[in-house]
Amino acid sequence: MKIGNSQLIKNIDNYCINDLDIPSTVLMENAALKVVKNINFEKFNSFTIICGTGNNGGDALAVARQLFSMNMKVDIFIIGEHSMSKDCLINYNILKNMGVPIKQIVKTQDIQLLNDILNKNDMIIDGIFGSGLARNIDGIYKEVIKSINKSGMYILSIDVPSGMLCDSFGILGSCVKANKTVSFEVYKKGFLDYESDKYTGEIVVESIGIPEYVVNKFHLKEYLVQKKEIKSIIKKREKYSYKGDFGRVSVIAGSKKYTGAAYLTSQGAVRSGAGLVTLCTEKSVVEILQSKTIETMIMSYENNDFKELILNSDSIAIGPGMGNNENTFNIIKDILSKDGCPLVLDADALNVLQHNLDLLKNSKRKIVITPHIGEMGRLTGIDSKNIIKNRIDIARDFSKKYGIIVLLKGYNTIITNGEEVYINSTGNSKMASGGMGDILTGIIASFIGQGYEPLKATILSAFIHGYVGDILSKDMFCVNASHIVERLPYIIENLTY
Numbered sequence: 060m061k062i063g064n065s066q067l068i069k070n071i072d073n074y075c076i077n078d079l080d081i082p083s084t085v086l087m088e089n090a091a092l093k094v095v096k097n098i099n100f101e102k103f104n105s106f107t108i109i110c111g112t113g114n115n116g117g118d119a120l121a122v123a124r125q126l127f128s129m130n131m132k133v134d135i136f137i138i139g140e141h142s143m144s145k146d147c148l149i150n151y152n153i154l155k156n157m158g159v160p161i162k163q164i165v166k167t168q169d170i171q172l173l174n175d176i177l178n179k180n181d182m183i184i185d186g187i188f189g190s191g192l193a194r195n196i197d198g199i200y201k202e203v204i205k206s207i208n209k210s211g212m213y214i215l216s217i218d219v220p221s222g223m224l225c226d227s228f229g230i231l232g233s234c235v236k237a238n239k240t241v242s243f244e245v246y247k248k249g250f251l252d253y254e255s256d257k258y259t260g261e262i263v264v265e266s267i268g269i270p271e272y273v274v275n276k277f278h279l280k281e282y283l284v285q286k287k288e289i290k291s292i293i294k295k296r297e298k299y300s301y302k303g304d305f306g307r308v309s310v311i312a313g314s315k316k317y318t319g320a321a322y323l324t325s326q327g328a329v330r331s332g333a334g335l336v337t338l339c340t341e342k343s344v345v346e347i348l349q350s351k352t353i354e355t356m357i358m359s360y361e362n363n364d365f366k367e368l369i370l371n372s373d374s375i376a377i378g379p380g381m382g383n384n385e386n387t388f389n390i391i392k393d394i395l396s397k398d399g400c401p402l403v404l405d406a407d408a409l410n411v412l413q414h415n416l417d418l419l420k421n422s423k424r425k426i427v428i429t430p431h432i433g434e435m436g437r438l439t440g441i442d443s444k445n446i447i448k449n450r451i452d453i454a455r456d457f458s459k460k461y462g463i464i465v466l467l468k469g470y471n472t473i474i475t476n477g478e479e480v481y482i483n484s485t486g487n488s489k490m491a492s493g494g495m496g497d498i499l500t501g502i503i504a505s506f507i508g509q510g511y512e513p514l515k516a517t518i519l520s521a522f523i524h525g526y527v528g529d530i531l532s533k534d535m536f537c538v539n540a541s542h543i544v545e546r547l548p549y550i551i552e553n554l555t556y
């Protein structure tokens with residue numbers, strides 16, 4: 060699903076109205092009809108419709124007219140005494156001509172009018188502010204929003220919950236806490252925050268009749284990845300395939316101190332369907348790891364066969380638990396400087412590269428890096444606070460500069476190839492525990508090995524990893540890495556239908 064900000068909306072609107080001659084009231088009417096489409100009339104038959112004086116209020120007035128025409132009970136309130144936008148006024152006048160009463164709330168005393176009605180109707184429709192919210196909410200607006208939130212009634216917000224910014228997450232003074240938000244054309248950037256769903260409730264994005272090519276003209280190629288997109292990427296398995304069809308995946312990971320990281324990375328690959336997984340690790344831990352796993356072949360990277368294994372791999376995951384040391388650096392340098400299959404670099408593979416980024420840039424291989432915020436900070440020299448604030452732009456710029464795919468972990472993990480940006484919608488805080496990232500690295504290498512193009516493999520892996528965690532967390536206080544490993548193949552299978 061496309062993500063966008065208020066500038067995008069402005070550009071699209073201007074183009075439709077000025078270049079295509081679509082009357083703006085047509086767009087408003089389409090928006091209103093899509094709101095109506097999202098109302099469950101088996102449950103809701105009477106409505107308190109609360110409008111601002113901009114186009115969000117205009118949408119709400121058009122919704123009111125549609126509902127009135129369907130013989131529903133409507134109580135309409137306009138907040139404030141600013142002059143109305145052109146299209147808001149058009150819709151206001153139609154309702155007036157139809158004889159539908161509209162009350163105005165200007166002073167604190169008027170709020171009682173609203174409070175008397177709020178609990179009498181089934182639903183509140185919030186059309187106070189949309190993408191035009193420009194300053195802190197105070198005065199009568201703040202009081203009205205307080206009343207709405209206190210009412211305990213079902214609330215549907217038009218486009219954005221009034222009070223929430225569109226361009227980045229933020230609440231300007233106060234904000235409606237909706238049960239459902241029906242937003243138009245694009246998923247607003249402001250919704251991309253772990254706190255935003257407290258205000259948006261369920262989000263539905265509806266098209267309001269703007270041709271796709273117009274949206275594409277201005278869209279910055281930022282997408283939210285949801286189940287629908289994943290289902291179109293993931294391929295069902297042919298019944299009669301050979302294990303060679305699913306790739307030879309090598310995992311270079313682990314050291315004396317970190318055998319778990321090696322184990323989990325290789326299990327991420329095994330349990331997501333890689334044909335043949337070989338784990339290459341430090342000599343001293345080969346035996347320990349051999350006793351832990353039966354599906355994975357294990358060898359030391361000091362072994363003579365190591366070079367050949369690298370040559371014959373379909374993908375290689377490198378880094379988890381290797382240690383930030385010269386030995387790790389030498390292995391990675393050697394692999395980066397030779398052409399061959401795609402690589403997934405994580406953890407210590409990234410730590411040893413922080414002062415050697417040219418190795419990344421000059422490598423002929425396709426590369427995916429999977430840093431968390433701290434690792435990204437070390438790679439870019441930017442402090443964590445700034446990375447969190449500008450993570451989309453920082454990830455995209457780094458990806459472009461080094462010609463690699465970046466998966467930046469965090470709430471709403473970001474995946475980018477420097478042109479397109481994909482934001483993952485799965486995963487939750489119950490998964491915040493050791494080893495989670497190692498599994499993800501293994502899954503990405505596994506899907507690349509199975510023949511998925513690296514960007515698609517990375518998008519797919521991030522979604523699946525978080526999705527398994529989301530399903531498990533419904534019944535679990537915390538979700539650990541081994542739980543994810545256990546459930547992976549079952550849940551991937553479900554996604555293929």
Ligand SMILES: NC(=O)C1=CN([C@@H]2O[C@H](COP(=O)(O)OP(=O)(O)OC[C@H]3O[C@@H](n4cnc5c(N)ncnc54)[C@H](O)[C@@H]3O)[C@@H](O)[C@H]2O)[C@H](O)CC1
Nearest residue numbers: 086087113114115188189190191192193194195196218243
């Ligand atoms: N293409 C589309 O998606 C379409 C969207 N539509 C709807 O239009 C709104 C955006 O309308 P706009 O008139 O630009 O802005 P708002 O209605 O959100 O509000 C503007 C109005 O409010 C004043 N204002 C801003 N902040 C404050 C504040 N804190 N306190 C008081 N007043 C404030 C501002 O000065 C303006 O007067 C979009 O969300 C959709 O709902 C179109 O209907 C169809 C096309």
Ligand SMILES: [K+]
Nearest residue numbers: 188217219221
């Ligand atoms: K709104």
